[in-house]
Structure formats: structure tokens, C-alpha cells
Amino acid sequence: MEAKLLYLHALTPVHVGTGQAVANVDLPIAREKATGFPIIPASAFKGVLRDYFASTDWVQKAFGMEVQSVEQESEAGAEHLEPNRMQTAEQEPEAGDWAFTDLRILCLPVRSFYGTFAYTTCPLVLNRLLRVARGLGLDPPFEQHNIPTIGITGVALTEESVLHRNGTVYLEDLDLTREDDASAIANALAGAIFSGPDEKKLFTERLAVVSDQVFSFLSETATEVVARVRLQDEIKTVARGALWYEETVPAESLFYGFITHVKPRKQWVDFEHLKVDAPVQIGGDATIGRGICRVVIR
Template sequence: MTARVYFLHALSPLHAGTGQGVGVIDLPIAREKATGIPYLPGSSVKGVLRDAMQMQNKNGAVTKLFGPDTTNAAEHAGAAQFADARLLLLPIRSLRGIFAWITSPYLLRRFARDARESGLTPPSQIPAPTERQQALVSGTAIVFEHNKERLVVLEDLDLKASESSDAKNWASWLGQQAAIDEATQRLCIVHDDVLSFLLQTATEVVARIRLQDNTKTVAQGALWYEEALPAESLLYGVIVTQTINSYKADQAIADLQVFDQKIFQFGGNATVGRGMCQFRFAGGAQ
């Protein structure tokens, strides 16, 4: 078997929904049950890439990579297995530098685990704030100085900024692997508890309405609230390939390289521009 890490860089808000919600938000995003961390189901990634390959008229590769259609599903499995795309970096509005890419020790630990299993070598040290009010930063772009204090102001949270060599190492490595150079100045590692709070309060929530054609007023019952991951979010997942009959695992990965650096639409609300993401293999095409 062969495994590769992929990234999804959200170029517009991403709504991977779960259907009707039970709270204030009518259409929430999908979240992991135990952690509450947003994710994009692997089935969504597989479906979008399968459609893209079919549009390129590579029907032979489609069947080998993704498996036969439902009427012939018993013939063999697809060579490629798609894990869920998990959140790695969440963009948060910053008082200085427009926005910060935040992550936490927990997110970095599980990403490092998956990355090593896929043959990558992430930095060995996982930087961790020693208190909830501390933020480890990779650069000064998001650091705000006030009364001789160095702060990172995220939404309405004031955190003490501490430059960290480990954070710089992670920012540089992620910048190379995911092709996002700005990470070297915007990476901010917060306490796991702070991340949990921001995941509940800093996602994008918008009101949607449907107007009556004749009066241009809101139709009865046609006001609802939708949640989305904000633009600039970075998610990652793992694609595992296996040999099926004479189709080798390495050949499957090679065939998937055509998607590297391409832009696809994931999740719902395609007609209003949601879910435009750039697909990238870690480290680029190989």
C-alpha cells in the first residue's frame, strides 16, 4: 500500500453540512462527535475527484481508482481510499495583520502522526502554550504591542504573544508542504481549550433568505442560518492506494497527480460560490 497526504485550501467559505440542525444554526457544518472539530467527509473528496476524472474521459482510470459503478460494485474495490479531510489551520480575524492561522498542540500531534505514516518528516517537537492566555507565534505579522506588552488579539481574545523557534519550524515546514508561504508569518499556536472555544464562536454564520417574486419580501418561513468554515481554512487528509489485480498502488498515486494544484468545489451551495478549494499533495507532485 502507498499513502499520500493531501491538503485542501479553502478559497471561499466551505459548507460541509449535516442536514437540519437542532440549535440556533439551521444548517451547521459537520463536526467530529468526540472533539467538535469540523471536517469534510472523505466520501465528498472521493466523489468530487471521481467526477473530475470522468470529465477527462479517463473511464479506465476511474474504474480502477474509484471502483465500478453501483450496478457492478461486486466486481472489485477501488484502488484509492480517501480519509476525511481534517481541520489543521483555522483563519481567525486579528487586530494586526488581518488574520492569523491558528492551530493547537492536539491538531499538530494528530497531523504529525498521519504525516509520518505517509512517509513525511514533520518537525519532531510539538509546541505547546504553558497557559491558556499564551499564544506561540512564528513571526511578528500578527503581534500587537500595547503598554510594552506583546499581544495577539484574535476576535475579542487578548493572548500573550511568545515567539517560538518550534512554531517557526512548523510554519516553514507547512509552508513548503502546503505551498502557503504566508504561514511563516501568520502561524499562531494556541492552547487546546482556546481552540475549542474559537471553533464554536469563530466559524462563519450567515443568514440566507428566499424572496417572493412579486413583492421582493422574504417568503414565509424562508429565513435560515448557515454555518461554514471561513475562506483560508486549511484541511488535510490521507489517500491510501492498494494494488487491485494488475493495477499497482504506485500507479494509482501517479494517476491521482493530475489533481495537484487544481481547484474543485466541495460541500454544498455550489451555485453561490461556496466550497471552492485548491487540492494539493503534500510537497507537490512527485
């Protein structure tokens, strides 16, 4: 099985929702059931890439034939069949060559007293990336021994970090203490996700590896919840029932996922076609600038 590791860098806040209200949030984001971490479902991301490559001659083979296309081909084929062979014109939608995983959170941007914000991650997130990458036969961007060891209130930073003063870090309302070095992880991820030296520097200066417990807390409390309204045109007041609360993953969030081949090698659409050179839009609220993301495929 051949696979590719991909990264998603949110340039604006992203809302990929579940359609079901949770507590006081009318439109929450999608989350993993077991961990509660934000995710982007594979179906949402696959549809975006399919649309991006819609003008190519290999899109249906790579992503699968759409039901509408199947129906059109069936109708056209049926016109040329004998009556007793009409049933053979009906086709089933065919699966594509490429299989997509859900995109899991890699780094969640969090407000920091020093350095403005931090790219937070945790050992659990890093170990899961490592395990799946190795399981798919890929060379991960870092090794097991690069993952820092920290306590519940500890944090690992890089040598050039701007997130602390005298070893103390303030993330949201949490006071954390510097305990380990995250330079190897920061340099590996910066090299994989970012291309320019300024982008790499911004990332390495702000990476913070926190404990699994702290990251779980931040993933629940550090997302953005905004109030949305719909106004009445004539009097410019809120229409009845047109106030709702919507959750988004903040800009600068980083996700990762995998793409694999699901058919015998001789039938593959090669991954060499998989180049996304322009930002894509993922999720809802496209008309108000949500979901603009950069895709990096390794």
C-alpha cells in the same frame, strides 16, 4: 501500504453539512464527535475527485465502479447468457484502489486585531497529523520537537509575525500572550501547502499556535453563520418559511487528509495520476460561490 498526504486550501467559504439543525443553526457544518473540530467527510471529498477525473480511463478502477455502471454492464452481459446462467450476470459494486480519510482541520482563520486575521492551529491538531503520517509510513512536514509548548492563554508566533504588539495578541475577543516560537512549523507548512513566495510570506506572518482549549473554543465560535432567504418573485419579500441560518468554514481554512492504496501492489492505479491542477468545488451552495478549494498532494 503506500499513502499520500494531501492539503485542502479553502479559497471561498465551505459548507459541508450534516443535514440536522443544531441550536439556532439550521444547516451546521460537519464536525468530529469527540473534538468538535470541523471536518470534511471522506465521502464528500472522494466524490469531488472522482468527478474531477471522470474523463480518464482509470477512474473506475481507482475510485470504484458506480452502482449504475454495474447495472448497465450486468444487463448487457445478461443478453448473451444462457437462461440457467442468468444469475451470474449480476455483479456487486467493486471497491476502488484508493481509500480516503476524512479531511481534518489544520488551520482555522480567525479575526485578529493586528494583522487582520491569523491562521490558528494547536498542538493537538499538529500531533494528530504527525501520528497518522508516521503510522502510514510518510515523512511528516515537521518533527515532534518543532511543536511549540504553550500555556492556556499563550500563543506561539513566528519571528516575522504581524499579529502582535509587544507580545500581546488579540484573536476574536481573546487576549493572548506570546510564549514560544512557531517559525519551524510555519516554514514547514508553508513549504508544503503554498508555492509562491508571497503566499508563503502571508502564511508565516500570520500563523498562530494557540492552546488546545483556545482552539476548541475558536472552532465553535469563529465559523461563519449567515442568514439565507428565498424571495417571492412577484413582490420581492421573503417567502413564508424561507429564512434559514447556515454555517460555513471561513475562506483561507486549511484541511489535511490521506489517500492510501487498499489492494495488492500489482493491482494499483499508481498515485502518479493523482494531480489536481485546477480548483475544485466541495460541498453545497455551489451556485453562490461556496466551496471553491485548492488541492495539494504530497
